[in-house]
Amino acid sequence: MSWRICSSTRDRRVQKIAVVILNWNGRHYLEKFLPSVVKHSRDHAEVWIIDNGSTDDSLELLRTHFPEVKVHENKKNYGFAQGYNEGLKHIEADLYILLNSDVEVTANWIPPVVEYMESSNLTACQPKILDYNKKEWFEHAGATGGFIDKYGFVFCAGRIFDGFEKDEGQYDANKEVFWASGASLFIRAEKYHLVGGLDEDFFAHMEEIDLCWRLKNRGYKVGACGKSVVYHVGGGTLDKLNPFKTFLNFRNNLFILVKNYHYGSLFMLIMKRLILDGVAGMRFLTEGKLSYTWAVLKAHGSFYAHLSGMRKKRKDIRSRITEPNRVGWYESSIIVDYYFKKKAHFTELDRADFPHS
Numbered sequence: 001m002s003w004r005i006c007s008s009t010r011d012r013r014v015q016k017i018a019v020v021i022l023n024w025n026g027r028h029y030l031e032k033f034l035p036s037v038v039k040h041s042r043d044h045a046e047v048w049i050i051d052n053g054s055t056d057d058s059l060e061l062l063r064t065h066f067p068e069v070k071v072h073e074n075k076k077n078y079g080f081a082q083g084y085n086e087g088l089k090h091i092e093a094d095l096y097i098l099l100n101s102d103v104e105v106t107a108n109w110i111p112p113v114v115e116y117m118e119s120s121n122l123t124a125c126q127p128k129i130l131d132y133n134k135k136e137w138f139e140h141a142g143a144t145g146g147f148i149d150k151y152g153f154v155f156c157a158g159r160i161f162d163g164f165e166k167d168e169g170q171y172d173a174n175k176e177v178f179w180a181s182g183a184s185l186f187i188r189a190e191k192y193h194l195v196g197g198l199d200e201d202f203f204a205h206m207e208e209i210d211l212c213w214r215l216k217n218r219g220y221k222v223g224a225c226g227k228s229v230v231y232h233v234g235g236g237t238l239d240k241l242n243p244f245k246t247f248l249n250f251r252n253n254l255f256i257l258v259k260n261y262h263y264g265s266l267f268m269l270i271m272k273r274l275i276l277d278g279v280a281g282m283r284f285l286t287e288g289k290l291s292y293t294w295a296v297l298k299a300h301g302s303f304y305a306h307l308s309g310m311r312k313k314r315k316d317i318r319s320r321i322t323e324p325n326r327v328g329w330y331e332s333s334i335i336v337d338y339y340f341k342k343k344a345h346f347t348e349l350d351r352a353d354f355p356h357s
Contacts, residue, residue, distance in 0.1 A: 036106075143181075158309070178328025217320070260317060
């Protein structure tokens with residue numbers, strides 16, 4: 001199925017759009033959220049499920065209740081990154097919409113994003129992501145677009161660390177950002193495959209930030225569309241308080257820096273990050289969260305074990321850098337601003353510290 005974007009001055013190209021949901025033993029989420037996806041996508045896109053070797057009755061549910069949904073079955077659970085990479089090889093489209101299984105979409109959620117991508121020549125984009133359980137509040141995984149500070153710590157408009165803002169329309173304007181959320185990621189298929197898709201060494205978490213940074217290192221643009229709304233449960237496959245998620249976030253954050261950072265001395269940046277991560281580990285310890293301290297230590301061990309491979313990827317990425325796009329890069333420290341200067345809202349950050357925006 002194709003969808004035509006029209007304007008008063010000219011017709012834009014016809015796109016084939018595929019909404020693609022990766023599923024692993026997520027029958028309860030498919031049963032709950034897939035109806036909204038089918039209902040609000042059918043006029044604009046094909047809906048696909050990539051099943052990651054589920055052992056529950058997800059496939060039977062799809063066959064019985066969602067015959068219009070297309071299915072590709074992976075041979076096993078490859079994890080988030082490889083699961084998508086394997087499945088997308090078999091899905092023909094001009095534009096992918098990678099959608100988490102625990103997302104409720106709304107009417108007309110696709111057209112505003114695609115129109116913004118076309119009018120602004122974006123390669124990737126996300127809608128506004130609100131909390132399914134507190135629908136007037138922004139959700140952790142992306143909120144209204146992602147940014148990154150000079151130490152590699154990531155944050156969003158509408159959500160800085162564990163500080164969430166209420167949606168009062170303050171971020172409804174479309175804007176270019178540094179990264180777009182993998183919970184609902186619109187991305188041009190050609191460019192997805194051009195840069196190698198999601199990095200399978202990540203397994204899960206922050207792989208979309210790495211993908212967006214690789215795109216930006218080639219000069220491509222990433223955006224957030226405030227005119228489209230989805231609601232995300234969050235922690236659908238891995239609870240945000242899970243120590244394994246802490247492990248992945250700390251390790252993968254270091255991965256993205258080694259691979260993509262080229263604005264100064266990578267060695268000095270990594271040294272500073274090791275110190276800051278050590279402080280975080282000690283904070284977990286003083287709070288009695290020994291399993292989280294151990295997760296930080298394991299993250300660093302895994303980082304060192306993968307360092308040689310990441311440096312090879314860095315060399316390849318650097319060889320392909322053209323005119324890097326730094327829109328969304330924050331020249332200050334979000335940790336200092338949030339924890340010490342008590343700047344809890346994105347609008348309180350100094351706009352001068354976004355020199356490329």
